Amino acid sequence: MDLIWQGMGQAFWLVAHGDREIIGVALLTLGVSLSATILSLLVGIPAGAFLALNRFPGRQVIVSVVNTGMGLPPVVVGLFITILLWRNGPLGLMQILYTPTAIVIAQFVIAAPVVIGLTIAAIQQLNPRLRLQILALGASRWQMVALLLREARLPLLAAIMAGFGAVISEVGASMMVGGNILDETRVLTTATVLETSKGNFDVAIALSVLLLFLVFAVNLGLTLIQQRRRPL
Amino acid sequence: MNGETSVNAAESAMPRSAAAPSRSHLPALEATNVTVRFGDRVVLDVPSLAVSAGEVMAIMGPNGAGKSTLLLCLALLRRPTSGEIRVGGEPIRWGNDLLPTRRRMAVVFQEPLLLDTTVQENVALGLRLRGRKEAEAKESVRFWLERFGIEHLAKRQARTLSGGEAQRTSLARALVLAPETLLLDEPFAALDPPTRASLISDMKEVLRETGTTTLMITHDRDEALALGDRVGVLVAGQLRQVGTPDEVFASPVDAEVAAFVGIETVAGGIVINQEEGVAQVEVGGQIVESVSPIRAGNRVLVCLRPEDATLLKASDREQMTSARNCLRGTVSRVIPLGAQARVVVDCGFPLVALVTRRSAVEMNMAVGQTVRVSFKASAVHLIGH
Numbered sequence: 001m002d003l004i005w006q007g008m009g010q011a012f013w014l015v016a017h018g019d020r021e022i023i024g025v026a027l028l029t030l031g032v033s034l035s036a037t038i039l040s041l042l043v044g045i046p047a048g049a050f051l052a053l054n055r056f057p058g059r060q061v062i063v064s065v066v067n068t069g070m071g072l073p074p075v076v077v078g079l080f081i082t083i084l085l086w087r088n089g090p091l092g093l094m095q096i097l098y099t100p101t102a103i104v105i106a107q108f109v110i111a112a113p114v115v116i117g118l119t120i121a122a123i124q125q126l127n128p129r130l131r132l133q134i135l136a137l138g139a140s141r142w143q144m145v146a147l148l149l150r151e152a153r154l155p156l157l158a159a160i161m162a163g164f165g166a167v168i169s170e171v172g173a174s175m176m177v178g179g180n181i182l183d184e185t186r187v188l189t190t191a192t193v194l195e196t197s198k199g200n201f202d203v204a205i206a207l208s209v210l211l212l213f214l215v216f217a218v219n220l221g222l223t224l225i226q227q228r229r230r231p232l
Numbered sequence: 233m234n235g236e237t238s239v240n241a242a243e244s245a246m247p248r249s250a251a252a253p254s255r256s257h258l259p260a261l262e263a264t265n266v267t268v269r270f271g272d273r274v275v276l277d278v279p280s281l282a283v284s285a286g287e288v289m290a291i292m293g294p295n296g297a298g299k300s301t302l303l304l305c306l307a308l309l310r311r312p313t314s315g316e317i318r319v320g321g322e323p324i325r326w327g328n329d330l331l332p333t334r335r336r337m338a339v340v341f342q343e344p345l346l347l348d349t350t351v352q353e354n355v356a357l358g359l360r361l362r363g364r365k366e367a368e369a370k371e372s373v374r375f376w377l378e379r380f381g382i383e384h385l386a387k388r389q390a391r392t393l394s395g396g397e398a399q400r401t402s403l404a405r406a407l408v409l410a411p412e413t414l415l416l417d418e419p420f421a422a423l424d425p426p427t428r429a430s431l432i433s434d435m436k437e438v439l440r441e442t443g444t445t446t447l448m449i450t451h452d453r454d455e456a457l458a459l460g461d462r463v464g465v466l467v468a469g470q471l472r473q474v475g476t477p478d479e480v481f482a483s484p485v486d487a488e489v490a491a492f493v494g495i496e497t498v499a500g501g502i503v504i505n506q507e508e509g510v511a512q513v514e515v516g517g518q519i520v521e522s523v524s525p526i527r528a529g530n531r532v533l534v535c536l537r538p539e540d541a542t543l544l545k546a547s548d549r550e551q552m553t554s555a556r557n558c559l560r561g562t563v564s565r566v567i568p569l570g571a572q573a574r575v576v577v578d579c580g581f582p583l584v585a586l587v588t589r590r591s592a593v594e595m596n597m598a599v600g601q602t603v604r605v606s607f608k609a610s611a612v613h614l615i616g617h
Contacts, residue, residue, distance in 0.1 A: 129345055132309050136339035137358040138409065140331055151348055 007205020014206050021182070026210055029187040032100050033168040034218075036107030040115045040163050043108075045156070048119025049145050053131070063120060069113025074106075078176030081106045085177065098179035103187065106177045107167035114166050118159030122152035157226040161219050168215055188214070258321035260285040260445040261306055261413050266315030268301050268469075276301045276312070276469045283413070288439055288446040290460030291471075292453060294492060298469040299449040300417055306447060307339045307415045320412065335362060338406035342418040344398035346390035351382060351401050354390050358409045376404040379438065396427035403431075407438065414439075416448035420455055432458050453494060457481070465489045483613055490535045490615065496574075497536040499581035503528050503614075510556070510609055516580025521556040522612035531617040534581075540611035541585035543575060545595055546602040556609035559583070563601045566592060573597070577605055 014022045051063055083089055085097040085105075096102050126148060134144045149156065171189035178185030180194060188211040195204040259282035268276040276298040283289045293299050304310035306317060308330050317324045319333050338358065346354045352373060359369040377383040380400040385393065390401065399419060406414060419435075420428045436459055439446055449466075450456050456463045457477050464474040467488045473480055484490035487498045501515030503526050511524040515534050526532055542553070546560065561579035573592040577583045583605055587597070595603075 127343070127345060129341060129343060132304070133339070133341055133345040135309060135334065136307055136337070136341075136415075137361060137405065138331070138335040138338075139361045143361055147347065 003201055004205060007202045008209055010202045011206030011209040014203075015210065022207070022210070024183060025186050025188055025191050025207070026214065028100060028185075029168065029189075029211070030214060032103045032174075032187060033107060033164060035104045036111055036167045037160065037164040039104070039108045040111035040167075041160060044112050044115030044159075044163070045119050045149065047112075048116040048159075049123055049149060051116070052120045052123035053145065053148075063117075066113050066116045066120070070117045072110055072113060073172070074110055074170035074174075075172035075176065077106050077109045078173035081109065081173065081177045097177060098181060098185055100178070100185055102177040103174050103185060106173035107170065110170060110173060111163040111167045115159050115163045118162060119152075119156060122155035122159060123148055125155065126151055154226055157222050161222050164218055164222075165215065168211070168218075258285075259283055259318070260287075260320060261447060262318040262321075263302075263306060264316045264318070266302075266305055266312045266317065268298070268305065268310070269313045274469055276305070278302065278315075278466075278471045281464065281471060281474070283445055283447050285445050286443045288448065288459050288461045289464065289474075290456035290462070291447065291449045291464040291466050292451065292456045292492065293449075293466035294451060297466045299451070299466055301469075302466065303339070303415055303417050303447070303449050307337060308334050309339070335409075336412045337415060338409045338411035338413075339415045339417065340399075340402050340406045340419045342421050344390075344393075344395075344402040346393075346398055346401055346405075348391060349389070350386065351388050351390055351393070351397075352377070352386040354401055355405045355408055357405060362409075372408050372410075373404075376408045379407075380404045380434065394427075395423055396431060399423060399431060400434075403435065403438075407442070407444070410442075412445060414444045414446045416446065418450050418452075419448075421450070421452065435459065453481075453492075465492055467492065484535065484615065486615060487533055490533070490613075494537060495535045495613070496538045496584035497534070497541070497582070499534045499583075500617075501532055501534050501581075503530045503532055511614060513614065518559050518580050520559070520612060521609040522614050523610045524612075524614040526614050526616055533615040533617070535613040535615060536583065536607060536611060538574060538584045538586035541583060541605050541607045543577070543585050543587055543591070543595065543597075544604040544606060546604055553606050554608075555606040557612070558604055558606040560602065560604055563597060563599055563603055566597050566599065568592075577603060579605060 051059060051066070081102065082097065084091045085094065085102055086092055130151065131144060131148060134147050139147060169189065171193055174185070174187050175190050175193065178187065178190065180186050180190040188207050192204050192207040192211070195207060261283040263278050263281040266276065266278045267274060291299055291302065301310065305312045308317070308324060311326050319336065324330065324333065347357065355373045355376060356369050359372065374383065377386055380403060382397060382400045382404065385397060390398065393401065403419065420432055423431065432455060439459065448455070448459060460477060462474060463477050463480050465472050465480060472489045473485045480489070481493045484493050484495060490498050499515050501513040501520065503511045504514050505512040506526070506528050509523060509525060511522050511526050513520045513522060513532060513534055520534055522534065542555070559579040561577040561583065563575060564578045564582070565576040567574040568589060571589055573587055573589050575585045575587055575592065575597060577585060585605060
């Protein structure tokens with residue numbers, strides 16, 4: 001227990017004294033995970049809306065793949081992205097392995113199915129006749145989709161939280177495609193693993209507390225938006 | 233309804249009559265040979281349906297008759313398997329962008345289907361989708377909120393409304409668009425009786441004032457009678473009859489239409505004599521007279537509304553009546569229905585009569601009792617086979 005309190009104190013001390021290394025790691029973590037989340041929203045919400053609103057052969061298979069993807073193990077993603085970006089790999093020429101860009105790509109692959117899957121569910125839980133009603137009031141197809149997304153905004157915010165939560169907390173993919181290089185690709189989770197392996201439990205706890213604080217702060221903001229409507 | 237709305241506001245915000253002047257001779261909405269199939273099953277087969285400009289057409293039919301499918305096709309929200317739909321005389325080309333045509337219509341469904349925002353924003357929705365100017369939209373929205381008596385709810389969240397308030401909002405949201413054609417999909421079906429009666433009355437007034445071409449579907453005969461200039465009966469996907477309410481309710485064309493318009497006695501017989509416009513029909517071993525031009529030798533269905541039949545005790549021989557028909561029969565069922573009772577009398581064919589509950593008690597109406605049933609020849613409708 002003392003170790004935890006000591007770790008908390010250490011976290012406070014590190015942040016309060018503006019520890020350059022820790023602040024850098026925290027900012028990189030936020031930057032990488034927010035970028036991956038935003039990318040996954042840009043792709044996932046339109047893709048989820050398309051899958052929710054259209055019927056075509058093979059749709060069920062695609063939705064099943066998406067649902068499977070919602071539980072994709074980060075190490076598996078890390079492995080495949082590493083192979084793709086490896087010097088001799090198909091995308092080796094890009095030379096982005098062990099860079100923050102590689103981590104963003106890996107985290108995008110982890111978050112996108114979560115956002116797509118939850119967007120499908122968010123739109124499908126709306127009354128199916130609402131779509132007809134909106135069209136019957138003179139909406140174009142794009143206006144209809146925008147209004148449906150607006151109606152599903154509460155579950156969609158949950159999708160954003162779930163996507164962000166999945167990527168900021170993962171360690172396997174960031175470790176494999178980022179390489180945990182100090183000042184370059186070290187994020188809070190990989191730093192925590194490293195410090196734990198070195199026996200620096202107080203620093204590891206400090207990093208964990210910082211990570212939890214970041215997750216809490218982002219989710220608090222999203223929750224305030226989600227829950228701001230007045231009760232019945 | 234707010235009766236104090238200023239005339240000027242009404243003139244500026246109310247829609248004017250339907251079709252464009254140059255096309256006013258054409259039906260506002262027309263379906264020709266429209267069919268809808270689900271696999272091998274034909275759920276809708278309408279050879280011809282035309283709604284004239286300014287007319288209120290009520291299509292009635294039982295559940296599963298294809299009413300909603302017909303409405304979705306006419307609202308251009310569902311492509312029929314075959315056939316043609318014309319709006320204001322122009323044929324619909326399904327591959328093309330239908331948005332401009334859809335924007336000439338408005339649809340109100342049974343569920344209000346309001347968005348999760350204020351009443352005011354809901355009513356303004358269609359105007360915003362059309363990119364109308366804020367000030368213009370605001371004035372129209374205020375007018376229609378007042379017109380439906382919900383101006384005090386303008387700032388309320390739609391999800392906090394009662395069923396009646398929500399449906400008023402939905403109707404205001406459609407009428408604010410000044411649609412050339414209004415399509416109503418059982419808009420009063422989910423409301424409690426007092427709310428429903430009040431809203432139907434308001435709607436009748438609104439439709440009369442605006443002259444909006446309207447097609448309403450309903451399973452409720454009273455709604456169709458209250459609002460329809462003409463009514464149609466859709467049974468099993470087929471439009472069996474279209475006419476004025478009097479025509480359809482008094483002279484149904486077949487047994488199913490008869491049953492749907494409230495005729496409970498439908499029995500097969502044969503005309504044995506025709507004299508001075510009165511046909512004598514042998515039915516179930518009895519002779520029934522009907523004011524009908526159908527000639528002797530024809531097979532017919534004898535139709536009688538339960539409210540047109542009067543029950544007399546078998547012993548009341550001295551009781552005189554001008555009715556041409558007076559049949560003896562045995563009571564086979566008595567079904568209490570609130571203040572009334574439905575009595576089924578076996579006269580050689582089952583004949584249904586409606587009596588007050590008090591009469592049923594006073595006459596000691598019981599199964600097995602012999603009674604006489606009288607009804608006028610003019611109350612009997614014959615359907616030729």
